[in-house]
Amino acid sequence: MSNANVQANLSNLARYQNNFLKEVEANVEEGHMVKMCMQCGVCAGSCPFGPDWEHSPQKIFMMIRAGKRDEVLGSDSMFMCTSCYNCIVRCPRQLPITHIMHGLANYAHRIGMAPKGQPTRQFATLFWNNLVKKGRVNELTLTLGHYFTNGLVSGIKTALGMQSIGLGLFMAKRLNPMEIFGGHGVKDLKGFHAIVAKAKEIEDRKKGFTA
Amino acid sequence: MADNKFAAYICSGCGLGDKLDIKTLEKIAQKEGKMQVVKSHPFLCNAEGVQMINDDIANEAVTHVCIAACSRRAKTEAFHFPTVAMSRANLREGVIWIVAEGEAHDEVRQEMANDYVRMGCAELKKMKLPAGNPDTAHSKRILVVGGGMSGLTAAFEAAEAGYETVLVEKQSQLGGWAAKLWRRAPFKAPHAEPQDTGLTVLAAKVSSHPLIKVHLNSSLAETAGAPGRFIVKIAQESGAITEETVGAIVQATGFTGYDITKLPELGGGQANVVDQAGLEALAIAANGGAIKRADGKEVKSAVFVQCAGQRGSGGNGSGRHLDYCSGHCCATSIKQAMYFKDQNPDIDTVVMYSDLRVPGMGEDFYRSAQEKGVIFTKAKVTAVSGGDACKVEFKDLILDEDTSVDADLVVLATGQVPSAGVELDAWTQLTAEADGGSDEAKQKIVVMNKTSVLNLTYRQGPDLPQLKQGFADSHFICFPYETRRTGIYAAGPVRRPMDMLQATEDATGAALKAIQAVENASLGRAAHPRSGDLSYPLVRLEGCTQCKRCTVECPFGAIDEDERRFPVFNEQRCRRCGTCMGACPVRVISFENYSVDTVGSQIKAVDMPDEFSERPRILILACENDAYPALDMAGLSRTVYSAFVRIIPVRCLGSVNTIWITDALNSGFDGVMMMGCKKGDDYCQGLGTRPLPHEQDRRHADPARPGTGARRHAGSRHHRQPARGHADQ
Ligand code: SF4
Ligand code: SF4
Ligand code: SF4
Numbered sequence: 001m002s003n004a005n006v007q008a009n010l011s012n013l014a015r016y017q018n019n020f021l022k023e024v025e026a027n028v029e030e031g032h033m034v035k036m037c038m039q040c041g042v043c044a045g046s047c048p049f050g051p052d053w054e055h056s057p058q059k060i061f062m063m064i065r066a067g068k069r070d071e072v073l074g075s076d077s078m079f080m081c082t083s084c085y086n087c088i089v090r091c092p093r094q095l096p097i098t099h100i101m102h103g104l105a106n107y108a109h110r111i112g113m114a115p116k117g118q119p120t121r122q123f124a125t126l127f128w129n130n131l132v133k134k135g136r137v138n139e140l141t142l143t144l145g146h147y148f149t150n151g152l153v154s155g156i157k158t159a160l161g162m163q164s165i166g167l168g169l170f171m172a173k174r175l176n177p178m179e180i181f182g183g184h185g186v187k188d189l190k191g192f193h194a195i196v197a198k199a200k201e202i203e204d205r206k207k208g209f210t211a
Numbered sequence: 212m213a214d215n216k217f218a219a220y221i222c223s224g225c226g227l228g229d230k231l232d233i234k235t236l237e238k239i240a241q242k243e244g245k246m247q248v249v250k251s252h253p254f255l256c257n258a259e260g261v262q263m264i265n266d267d268i269a270n271e272a273v274t275h276v277c278i279a280a281c282s283r284r285a286k287t288e289a290f291h292f293p294t295v296a297m298s299r300a301n302l303r304e305g306v307i308w309i310v311a312e313g314e315a316h317d318e319v320r321q322e323m324a325n326d327y328v329r330m331g332c333a334e335l336k337k338m339k340l341p342a343g344n345p346d347t348a349h350s351k352r353i354l355v356v357g358g359g360m361s362g363l364t365a366a367f368e369a370a371e372a373g374y375e376t377v378l379v380e381k382q383s384q385l386g387g388w389a390a391k392l393w394r395r396a397p398f399k400a401p402h403a404e405p406q407d408t409g410l411t412v413l414a415a416k417v418s419s420h421p422l423i424k425v426h427l428n429s430s431l432a433e434t435a436g437a438p439g440r441f442i443v444k445i446a447q448e449s450g451a452i453t454e455e456t457v458g459a460i461v462q463a464t465g466f467t468g469y470d471i472t473k474l475p476e477l478g479g480g481q482a483n484v485v486d487q488a489g490l491e492a493l494a495i496a497a498n499g500g501a502i503k504r505a506d507g508k509e510v511k512s513a514v515f516v517q518c519a520g521q522r523g524s525g526g527n528g529s530g531r532h533l534d535y536c537s538g539h540c541c542a543t544s545i546k547q548a549m550y551f552k553d554q555n556p557d558i559d560t561v562v563m564y565s566d567l568r569v570p571g572m573g574e575d576f577y578r579s580a581q582e583k584g585v586i587f588t589k590a591k592v593t594a595v596s597g598g599d600a601c602k603v604e605f606k607d608l609i610l611d612e613d614t615s616v617d618a619d620l621v622v623l624a625t626g627q628v629p630s631a632g633v634e635l636d637a638w639t640q641l642t643a644e645a646d647g648g649s650d651e652a653k654q655k656i657v658v659m660n661k662t663s664v665l666n667l668t669y670r671q672g673p674d675l676p677q678l679k680q681g682f683a684d685s686h687f688i689c690f691p692y693e694t695r696r697t698g699i700y701a702a703g704p705v706r707r708p709m710d711m712l713q714a715t716e717d718a719t720g721a722a723l724k725a726i727q728a729v730e731n732a733s734l735g736r737a738a739h740p741r742s743g744d745l746s747y748p749l750v751r752l753e754g755c756t757q758c759k760r761c762t763v764e765c766p767f768g769a770i771d772e773d774e775r776r777f778p779v780f781n782e783q784r785c786r787r788c789g790t791c792m793g794a795c796p797v798r799v800i801s802f803e804n805y806s807v808d809t810v811g812s813q814i815k816a817v818d819m820p821d822e823f824s825e826r827p828r829i830l831i832l833a834c835e836n837d838a839y840p841a842l843d844m845a846g847l848s849r850t851v852y853s854a855f856v857r858i859i860p861v862r863c864l865g866s867v868n869t870i871w872i873t874d875a876l877n878s879g880f881d882g883v884m885m886m887g888c889k890k891g892d893d894y895c896q897g898l899g900t901r902p903l904p905h906e907q908d909r910r911h912a913d914p915a916r917p918g919t920g921a922r923r924h925a926g927s928r929h930h931r932q933p934a935r936g937h938a939d940q
Binding site for chain 2 (some may be wrong): 015016017018021035036038039058059062063065066068093
């Protein structure tokens with residue numbers, strides 16, 4: 001209880017001050033551009049998902065400036081971005097909004113504040129892990145993995161529902177059932193893993209994560 | 212005096228010859244117009260045509276010339292015959308360009324042209340070549356009132372242009388508001404950083420200029436006279452009086468900040484809640500170091516509240532303060548937030564705005580502040596508490612929530628209140644009461660006069676008329692600097708709210724206007740808008756009934772009264788609008804080239820068709836400042852309007868004498884339309900001052916659809932001659 005009070009007080013103090021804005025600038029891709037938003041709302045009006053998000057990009061930027069750290073990093077709004085680039089094209093202040101959305105999502109994910117069970121986030125994790133394993137996406141395991149994220153029963157149901165499509169793909173030689181046993185990888189798998197590890201190291205260093 | 216010889220010249224160029232029967236026009240000029248010389252030319256405005264006219268003037272002793280060709284506003288350089296009286300019949304813009312094409316309209320087109328030739332000749336018969344005002348006024352010195360940024364700039368620019376200048380400043384030093392600033396918003400690219408005010412340099416240039424004489428600790432005890440011959444009494448604080456003669460005056464008396472203590476709802480009056488001037492003082496004291504509050508504490512966080520007591524209910528505060536935007540305060544707050552950020556980027560600065568207004572290059576300045584980390588938030592402030600820990604409660608309009616923020620210092624962006632002196636409507640009211648014997652009113656006038664800037668001896672009051680919200684302007688858009696007192700020009704924030712850059716540009720413009728005024732006055736000509744006009748109001752005092760209408764109605768305060776209550780015209784103050792002529796019930800005021808007769812004879816010259824011919828006639832009296840140019844534009848764009856109208860340009864609707872309406876209706880016109888500005892618009896020179904029975908008829912007059920139907924109407928000055936001139940009511 002008392003701990004929560006301290007937290008609340010802290011966030012109270014930080015209202016409309018630069019603390020969180022500075023954190024975003026230091027850790028989020030293109031985060032230094034957040035302060036340049038002039039709150040015109042063009043992005044909010046341009047986003048095809050605008051009505052379905054909790055917070056539009058415009059609001060997210062104002063929330064960052066208002067010091068609302070928990071609300072921003074705990075929000076699923078950034079995960080809703082489909083990278084259509086409508087907002088970037090239209091922003092009169094030329095903010096790389098799409099990149100900032102993904103940067104924020106990534107940062108929230110890395111520090112463990114992103115909402116649990118957020119489907120976009122789950123799928124992205126699944127996709128990444130699948131990809132990194134062999135250097136290429138294994139469509140069969142990715143699809144099945146996706147079906148079963150919500151438990152066994154629903155997984156089976158979805159899989160059965162998709163049966164005829166699977167069969168069609170198989171007949172057209174677009175789906176190899178043998179891939180279920182690990183599947184094939186890229187040529188130099190070791191080299192690929194080294195590249196990914198290096199990239200992660202660079203990113204961590206840039207964003208100040210210690211491994 | 213040599214005999215008058217009248218000549219008419221008809222042009223058949225520009226398609227006039229194709230659309231009109233020039234022979235008929237010639238015959239009309241000769242027979243009905245009684246012109247002694249009548250000639251036509253296929254291209255009248257070319258060198259040959261003009262030479263033909265000049266030859267007639269030189270060899271045939273022609274004294275009066277009627278040009279029947281294009282509008283009087285066209286080809287003025289070609290048709291410039293300064294030694295003869297001239298009228299113009301507008302056959303191009305006024306007839307062939309606006310009457311519908313085709314044979315079906317040939318007859319009405321020709322009738323219209325015939326009438327304009329008749330009218331041009333009739334007008335000419337009543338005109339005289341203006342002899343010019345022998346009473347010229349020769350002082351070309353310029354007085355600048357106020358030694359702030361605007362005043363200094365006006366004085367410097369006028370002096371640089373070669374005019375001797377006298378500058379009067381109330382304070383003991385030059386600088387005015389600018390002297391209270393630490394830095395100014397940038398004037399030049401890249402518009403990113405606050406700049407030095409530039410005051411020291413400018414003040415030094417002014418003080419050492421050989422053509423500028425500076426009076427410090429001084430104010431104007433009296434201003435009398437007119438352009439070219441103002442006599443001002445400059446009173447020193449000590450009481451000593453110096454008299455100076457000047458030709459024109461620039462009033463650059465600036466503004467004061469809105470009283471912050473009138474804003475208790477925004478914490479005004481509480482400790483550590485300051486206005487922008489208050490913050491400038493703290494910044495000057497800090498001299499580039501950390502800015503400290505009055506109690507000595509270093510400021511670590513500052514909140515700026517924009518539109519404090521401004522923009523009515525659109526700004527912050529109760530909404531019962533100033534209704535306008537002062538224009539500079541957004542950029543000023545941006546600049547002030549930079550004072551903090553530049554000294555220490557860790558200081559938190561929040562600017563709360565409802566609309567951040569940074570026109571022009573101010574947008575770059577705004578971006579620069581964002582780069583520096585100034586936080587901008589769209590907010591409506593609900594409460595401010597000052598003291599050791601200030602708190603600003605507000606609604607975040609983007610996040611749609613009520614919240615608050617703590618700060619060491621709160622800065623309120625309050626507005627500019629013009630220092631324009633006495634408000635003349637109130638003054639006039641009190642004067643009337645005082646004349647009626649009220650001692651209380653007399654007392655009040657004494658108090659009121661103490662606040663006067665100019666202390667004019669004009670019967671219309673001691674200061675410049677104020678247009679809106681106390682600002683001394685004639686009209687913001689149409690006539691910048693031109694106040695309603697000829698030869699006196701307002702510049703800077705006393706004229707309208709503005710920032711320093713605009714004020715310096717304004718001051719330069721006003722200095723040029725002042726130069727225009729002294730030059731014209733020295734030649735006995737009108738300053739503007741009839742710049743160069745040599746005519747001026749002539750009054751037959753024998754017939755004057757001392758009714759005072761002309762003195763009251765002259766929008767420019769040109770007429771005083773002598774001891775016997777006769778009008779005394781100050782020609783140099785006069786703008787030749789003719790309002791006095793329109794006002795005079797006994798019609799004793801006229802100009803040599805514009806009079807009750809010159810217009811009246813045109814009205815009577817129009818040929819009236821048979822009552823049952825279905826060809827009505829509508830008279831349009833069109834103001835030459837706005838309506839007549841608009842009608843010319845209609846011609847230029849080939850807009851068709853009724854061929855049943857007959858248009859006479861007038862100098863101002865104020866110059867319309869009711870007798871013209873009576874004449875028109877008596878001679879068979881079906882209606883009269885007044886075209887110009889409407890009362891209360893103060894649109895051009897504040898002349899639309901007298902109400903008409905049908906106000907809408909002046910404003911929305913549409914020549915394409917004159918009142919030809921059942922509703923025929925005539926405007927009349929009903930408070931002068933009630934119940935006359937109403938056509939069918
Ligand atoms: S790129 Fe993302 S945030 Fe931008 S408009 Fe598209 S979906 Fe919306
Ligand atoms: S379009 Fe750009 S400037 Fe406008 S609100 Fe969105 S991010 Fe801000
Ligand atoms: S012409 Fe106009 S400005 Fe001149 S004295 Fe008459 S009313 Fe005044």
